[in-house]
Amino acid sequence: MLRLSRFLPSTSRGVTDLKDVLWSGSLTFKHALSTSAANVDENASVKKYASYTVFKGKAALSISPILPLFTKVESGGSRVDRNGSVMLTFFPAVGQRKYDYTKKQLFALSPTEVGSLISLGPAESCEFFHDPSMKSSHEGQVKKSLSITPLGSDNGYFVNITVLNNVQKTNERLSVPVTKAEFAVMRTALSFALPHIMGWDQALSTHPQSTSTSASKPRFERPNPASEWDR
Amino acid sequence: MLRLSRFLPSTSRGVTDLKDVLWSGSLTFKHALSTSAANVDENASVKKYASYTVFKGKAALSISPILPLFTKVESGGSRVDRNGSVMLTFFPAVGQRKYDYTKKQLFALSPTEVGSLISLGPAESCEFFHDPSMKSSHEGQVKKSLSITPLGSDNGYFVNITVLNNVQKTNERLSVPVTKAEFAVMRTALSFALPHIMGWDQALSTHPQSTSTSASKPRFERPNPASEWDR
Amino acid sequence: MLRLSRFLPSTSRGVTDLKDVLWSGSLTFKHALSTSAANVDENASVKKYASYTVFKGKAALSISPILPLFTKVESGGSRVDRNGSVMLTFFPAVGQRKYDYTKKQLFALSPTEVGSLISLGPAESCEFFHDPSMKSSHEGQVKKSLSITPLGSDNGYFVNITVLNNVQKTNERLSVPVTKAEFAVMRTALSFALPHIMGWDQALSTHPQSTSTSASKPRFERPNPASEWDR
Amino acid sequence: MLRLSRFLPSTSRGVTDLKDVLWSGSLTFKHALSTSAANVDENASVKKYASYTVFKGKAALSISPILPLFTKVESGGSRVDRNGSVMLTFFPAVGQRKYDYTKKQLFALSPTEVGSLISLGPAESCEFFHDPSMKSSHEGQVKKSLSITPLGSDNGYFVNITVLNNVQKTNERLSVPVTKAEFAVMRTALSFALPHIMGWDQALSTHPQSTSTSASKPRFERPNPASEWDR
Numbered sequence: 001m002l003r004l005s006r007f008l009p010s011t012s013r014g015v016t017d018l019k020d021v022l023w024s025g026s027l028t029f030k031h032a033l034s035t036s037a038a039n040v041d042e043n044a045s046v047k048k049y050a051s052y053t054v055f056k057g058k059a060a061l062s063i064s065p066i067l068p069l070f071t072k073v074e075s076g077g078s079r080v081d082r083n084g085s086v087m088l089t090f091f092p093a094v095g096q097r098k099y100d101y102t103k104k105q106l107f108a109l110s111p112t113e114v115g116s117l118i119s120l121g122p123a124e125s126c127e128f129f130h131d132p133s134m135k136s137s138h139e140g141q142v143k144k145s146l147s148i149t150p151l152g153s154d155n156g157y158f159v160n161i162t163v164l165n166n167v168q169k170t171n172e173r174l175s176v177p178v179t180k181a182e183f184a185v186m187r188t189a190l191s192f193a194l195p196h197i198m199g200w201d202q203a204l205s206t207h208p209q210s211t212s213t214s215a216s217k218p219r220f221e222r223p224n225p226a227s228e229w230d231r
Numbered sequence: 232m233l234r235l236s237r238f239l240p241s242t243s244r245g246v247t248d249l250k251d252v253l254w255s256g257s258l259t260f261k262h263a264l265s266t267s268a269a270n271v272d273e274n275a276s277v278k279k280y281a282s283y284t285v286f287k288g289k290a291a292l293s294i295s296p297i298l299p300l301f302t303k304v305e306s307g308g309s310r311v312d313r314n315g316s317v318m319l320t321f322f323p324a325v326g327q328r329k330y331d332y333t334k335k336q337l338f339a340l341s342p343t344e345v346g347s348l349i350s351l352g353p354a355e356s357c358e359f360f361h362d363p364s365m366k367s368s369h370e371g372q373v374k375k376s377l378s379i380t381p382l383g384s385d386n387g388y389f390v391n392i393t394v395l396n397n398v399q400k401t402n403e404r405l406s407v408p409v410t411k412a413e414f415a416v417m418r419t420a421l422s423f424a425l426p427h428i429m430g431w432d433q434a435l436s437t438h439p440q441s442t443s444t445s446a447s448k449p450r451f452e453r454p455n456p457a458s459e460w461d462r
Numbered sequence: 463m464l465r466l467s468r469f470l471p472s473t474s475r476g477v478t479d480l481k482d483v484l485w486s487g488s489l490t491f492k493h494a495l496s497t498s499a500a501n502v503d504e505n506a507s508v509k510k511y512a513s514y515t516v517f518k519g520k521a522a523l524s525i526s527p528i529l530p531l532f533t534k535v536e537s538g539g540s541r542v543d544r545n546g547s548v549m550l551t552f553f554p555a556v557g558q559r560k561y562d563y564t565k566k567q568l569f570a571l572s573p574t575e576v577g578s579l580i581s582l583g584p585a586e587s588c589e590f591f592h593d594p595s596m597k598s599s600h601e602g603q604v605k606k607s608l609s610i611t612p613l614g615s616d617n618g619y620f621v622n623i624t625v626l627n628n629v630q631k632t633n634e635r636l637s638v639p640v641t642k643a644e645f646a647v648m649r650t651a652l653s654f655a656l657p658h659i660m661g662w663d664q665a666l667s668t669h670p671q672s673t674s675t676s677a678s679k680p681r682f683e684r685p686n687p688a689s690e691w692d693r
Numbered sequence: 694m695l696r697l698s699r700f701l702p703s704t705s706r707g708v709t710d711l712k713d714v715l716w717s718g719s720l721t722f723k724h725a726l727s728t729s730a731a732n733v734d735e736n737a738s739v740k741k742y743a744s745y746t747v748f749k750g751k752a753a754l755s756i757s758p759i760l761p762l763f764t765k766v767e768s769g770g771s772r773v774d775r776n777g778s779v780m781l782t783f784f785p786a787v788g789q790r791k792y793d794y795t796k797k798q799l800f801a802l803s804p805t806e807v808g809s810l811i812s813l814g815p816a817e818s819c820e821f822f823h824d825p826s827m828k829s830s831h832e833g834q835v836k837k838s839l840s841i842t843p844l845g846s847d848n849g850y851f852v853n854i855t856v857l858n859n860v861q862k863t864n865e866r867l868s869v870p871v872t873k874a875e876f877a878v879m880r881t882a883l884s885f886a887l888p889h890i891m892g893w894d895q896a897l898s899t900h901p902q903s904t905s906t907s908a909s910k911p912r913f914e915r916p917n918p919a920s921e922w923d924r
Contacts, residue, residue, distance in 0.1 A: 047308035048301060050430035052342065065435050070741060077740035111745065115881065116874035126874075181347035181357075185425065188346065192426040194878065195885040196435040199743035204758050204889040278539035279532060281661035283573065296666050412578035412588075416656065419577065423657040427666040509770035510763060512892035514804065527897050643809035643819075647887065650808065654888040658897040 052189055054182050060091045060099050061159055061176040063186060065193040066108070070202070083111055084197030086190055088146065090161050090174040105161050105174055107146045111198050114190050117148065120157075125149040141167050156180045283420055285413050291322045291330050292390055292407040294417060296424040297339070301433070315428030316340055317421060319377065321392050321405040336392050336405055338377045342429050345421050348379065351388075356380040372398050387411045514651055516644050522553045522561050523621055523638040525648060527655040528570070532664070545573055546659030548652060550608065552623050552636040567623050567636055569608045573660050576652050579610065582619075587611040603629050618642045745882055747875050753784045753792050754852055754869040756879060758886040759801070763895070777890030778802055779883055781839065783854050783867040798854050798867055800839045804891050807883050810841065813850075818842040834860050849873045 051064035064087050071081035085108040091099040107130065109117065116126045127147040133139050143164045148157050156179040163172045178186070195201050282295035295318050302312035316339040322330040338361065340348065347357050358378040364370050374395045379388050387410040394403045409417070426432050513526035526549050533543035547570040553561035569592065571579065578588045589609040595601050605626045610619050618641040625634045640648070657663050744757035757780050764774035778801040784792035800823065802810065809819045820840040826832050836857045841850050849872040856865045871879070888894050 048430065048433045048436075049304070049308060049310040050299075050434035051311070052429055052431075054343075065431055067435060067437065068743075073742070077742060079742040080744070111878050112747075112872075112874050115876075115878035118881065119873060119877035179343075180350060181343050183346075184350035185342050185346035185429075188349065188422055188425045189429065189431055191881055192431060193435060194881045198745055198878075198882065199741065200745075200758055200882055200885060201435070202437060202741045203743035204760060204886060204894075205741075206760065206895060279661065279664045279667075280535070280539060280541040281530075281665035282542070283660055283662075285574075296662055298666060298668065410574075411581060412574050414577075415581035416573050416577035416660075419580065419653055419656045420660065420662055423662060424666060432666075433668060510892065510895045510898075511766070511770060511772040512761075512896035513773070514891055514893075516805075527893055529897060529899065641805075642812060643805050645808075646812035647804050647808035647891075650811065650884055650887045651891065651893055654893060655897060663897070664899060 052185055054176060054178060055097065055099070056093075056176050058093050059174040059176050060093070061178070062089045062091075063087065063189070064089070065189075065197060068197055068199040070199065080199040083199075084193075085109055085111075086114055086193055086197065088159075088161070090176065092174055103172075105144075105163055105172065107144060107161055109190075111194060114194050114197070118187050118190050118194070120148065122154040123150050125157075141165070151177060154180060156183050283416055285407060285409060286328065286330070287324075287407050289324050290405040290407050291324070292409070293320045293322075294318065294420070295320070296420075296428060299428055299430040301430065311430040314342055314430075315424075316342075317345055317424055317428065319390075319392070321407065323405055334403075336375075336394055336403065338375060338392055340421075342425060345425050345428070349418050349421050349425070351379065353385040354381050356388075372396070382408060385411060387414050514647055516638060516640060517559065517561070518555075518638050520555050521636040521638050522555070523640070524551045524553075525549065525651070526551070527651075527659060530659055530661045532661065542661040545661070546655075547571055547573075548576055548655055548659065550621075550623070552638065554636055565634075567606075567625055567634065569606060569623055571608075571652075573656060576656050576659070580649050580652050580656070582610065584616040585612050587619075603627070613639060616642060618645050745878055747869060747871060748790065748792070749786075749869050751786050752867040752869050753786070754871070755782045755784075756780065756882070757782070758882075758890060761890055761892045763892065773892040776804055776892075777886075778804075779807055779886055779890065781852075781854070783869065785867055796865075798837075798856055798865065800837060800854055802883075804887060807887050807890070811880050811883050811887070813841065815847040816843050818850075834858070844870060847873060849876050 049064065051062045053060060053062040066084045066087055068080045068084040069082040070078040072078050088107040088109065090105045090107075091101055092103050094100045107128075109128075113128050116128075120126060125148055127145060130144040130146075131139060132142050132144070143166075145162045147160045147162075149160070150157055156177065158175055158177055160173065160175045163170075165171070280295065282293045284291060284293040297315045297318055299311045299315040300313040301309040303309050319338040319340065321336045321338075322332055323334050325331045338359075340359075344359050347359075351357060356379055358376060361375040361377075362370060363373050363375070374397075376393045376395075378391045378393075380391070381388055387408065389406055389408055391404065391406045394401075396402070511526065513524045515522060515524040528546045528549055530542045530546040531544040532540040534540050550569040550571065552567045552569075553563055554565050556562045569590075571590075575590050578590075582588060587610055589607060592606040592608075593601060594604050594606070605628075607624045607626075609622045609624075611622070612619055618639065620637055620639055622635065622637045625632075627633070742757065744755045746753060746755040759777045759780055761773045761777040762775040763771040765771050781800040781802065783798045783800075784794055785796050787793045800821075802821075806821050809821075813819060818841060820838060823837040823839075824832060825835050825837070836859075838855045840853045840855075842853070843850055849870065851868055851870055853866065853868045856863075858864070
């Protein structure tokens with residue numbers, strides 16, 4: 001038996017501030033994109049953002065999906081150029097229901113890391129390591145790790161992020177306990193997001209014109225494009 | 232082995248009446264919205280309503296999804312301003328297959344409460360508490376609770392609502408037994424609805440123009456908007 | 463370890479015939495609709511049909527989804543008037559890979575029956591009873607039952623239909639063994655179909671114009687249409 | 694606890710080459726289609742491709758979904774003419790992070806084979822056999838088999854392909870170990886893809902015009918097209 005309070009009550013100024021913070025975080029991503037790709041600006045007006053956030057005593061954790069990028073292929077269609085991800089954003093608490101968004105820490109889950117998370121058993125744990133400067137001369141300067149460990153008795157998980165900066169000699173750690181119910185929301189949202197961040201929903205969607213075109217043509221036998229025998 | 236009778240047989244007037252009742256319930260929500268937001272009236276003509284209802288001896292229970300609300304952000308896109316929910320509506324029975332819709336009781340499940348419900352084990356129970364006047368001067372006057380408790384032997388659950396009104400000195404309680412098959416429908420419908428009431432389907436949907444625009448431009452390296460290293 | 467042969471090989475005339483049969487079955491439904499509702503004829507050109515069929519020694523079983531019907535409500539939107547279903551069609555075999563479609567038997571699963579099927583444990587069984595003349599003077603003349611019983615050792619299920627006609631004094635029974643892999647396809651397809659046959663996908667879909675309209679208006683506080691406190 | 698490296702790091706030329714390889718593989722399918730069906734060329738510009746690839750020491754495995762084909766039916770709608778599939782493509786490694794795409798091996802999973810894979814228990818295995826010349830005079834010349842066997846201790850699976858060519862007297866075998874997390878991605882992607890490769894998403898989608906048309910007409914009783922009693 002558990003008591004669940006309202007999500008993001010509108011009467012709480014601190015939380016409303018936090019919402020703005022969360023979205024200014026999203027805007028940061030978009031601005032980074034815009035600087036080198038002015039051609040996507042016209043789409044910014046239709047872009048929609050959604051997240052799921054849990055607010056706890058020492059920190060808050062917000063997860064939000066990010067779309068894959070497609071690129072044109074010679075034949076005229078397009079393919080996934082870069083997988084999307086699910087961004088985890090941590091905010092340290094600086095008071096009761098107050099969080100400092102200037103100290104946020106980010107961790108972007110790849111499709112396989114999402115797969116690891118959604119298949120986690122009640123007593124299992126997992127840990128991922130990211131190096132923002134991987135394969136550059138700065139490799140090893142900053143090390144991030146995300147660990148998910150069980151709270152025990154099928155009661156949910158601790159989600160921890162550690163950011164070790166060997167240059168600034170800092171080691172920041174934020175930890176958010178996630179209840180079984182909250183983890184069920186995350187698992188369902190991540191399972192829903194997974195085919196989308198890999199672009200499978202777009203590869204499997206049909207285009208109105210293509211259907212009617214092929215339907216209005218006479219039917220004849222054609223080689224099965226799916227066949228493994230075509231090679 | 233169980234016998235399942237037809238859902239909403241059209242030959243039963245009592246049940247047909249109830250359907251109208253259910254939808255007048257939905258209209259109540261919309262009217263409440265319209266009074267202060269006339270600008271959404273033009274969309275009322277395309278809005279669609281769906282529910283899932285179980286009719287039992289002492290009461291009926293209907294669940295229906297409600298969309299999240301988006302709001303514009305400075306950059307031109309939009310973000311979830313208020314999560315959607317799944318509304319539970321209880322109707323007391325006043326005769327055989329007759330239900331009194333004027334005495335309906337409502338309970339809106341938040342995303343986390345939906346997560347709690349869909350992750351419920353066969354022998355587990357959960358309980359949620361809502362206070363309509365939370366954080367106002369009337370806080371504590373009315374207390375609602377929803378509990379879901381197992382029927383035993385993996386046979387489904389009892390879904391109970393209790394509304395305690397300390398001002399009117401009333402305490403109403405409605406209870407609906409839900410079979411394992413009916414709960415499977417609810418679990419599947421709630422799991423489907425969850426990403427939608429959080430707006431993730433909209434955040435993960437692509438806009439026809441955005442895809443073709445980026446595809447028709449020359450390909451070049453751009454910073455990954457999903458990267459946690461951009462901060 | 464199991465050997466799976468190709469689904470619907472195009473070189474088999476008997477099976478190609480059966481495909482036509484399956485779809486003439488679907489057309490039967492549509493014609494029944496058209497006779498009294500000429501206004502839906504213009505949509506017939508875009509209607510799409512899909513199924514999943516297993517061909518076994520004594521009979522074949524095909525399942526296909528059927529959409530719900532919506533009706534206008536006074537406020538201008540629309541609501542589910544009749545739930546969709548998943549139609550089960552049985553064909554008796556009359557030779558090797560030849561099936562007699564004139565002797566097909568139909569059974570339409572309601573949402574709750576779908577819920578029962580998708581939540582079936584490996585050793586569990588279920589049975590549904592339908593009476594086509596329920597609540598009419600012919601009630602009890604024809605009785606249909608569908609039972610799903612385990613093959614044993616987590617190897618799949620027997621799906622059986624029995625049609626007892628007390629007037630014609632006939633009792634037809636068709637039985638199709640379904641492997642664990644085939645049942646996994648059915649379970650996945652039925653779980654996917656369930657929110658759709660209840661209209662939840664349409665209730666949860668957003669309309670392009672409604673989103674942009676509300677986004678282009680100034681933001682202000684409005685009552686939460688989802689709130690259970692509005693009553 | 695496991696370490697997951699970045700998926701497809703853009704700084705690795707070998708992997709970038711492989712990406713082109715993967716998509717030239719997809720183009721092969723499309724070209725095969727185009728040679729006999731010029732009428733679909735105009736749709737090539739909107740076709741999107743997505744996959745999920747795991748790169749291991751001795752080989753890489755890529756999976757990607759392929760849409761079903763619809764054909765017009767006499768009544769004006771269309772039905773699935775050929776199911777889609779999920780294509781598995783294996784590439785042998787020829788060095789560190791280098792794979793030889795000219796030696797790729799293909800295996801197209803049917804819906805039932807997908808069902809077998811997504812319902813595989815942690816300790817279970819399955820095997821499929823394909824003969825590209827089935828029911829032709831060349832039947833038996835080439836035999837392909839795909840087997841999926843557990844790595845043990847719930848740690849994932851080995852995915853193996855064997856291609857035996859009795860004419861060329863060759864027997865090629867490629868084997869890719871898939872971690873539990875990677876298999877979770879495959880299971881989720883395949884479960885998502887399954888209703889789509891069978892065309893159920895299209896059969897269950899509604900067309901904007903059909904909805905508004907029926908909504909603008911007066912409501913009357915019409916026969917339920919879903920009813921099994923119509924026959």
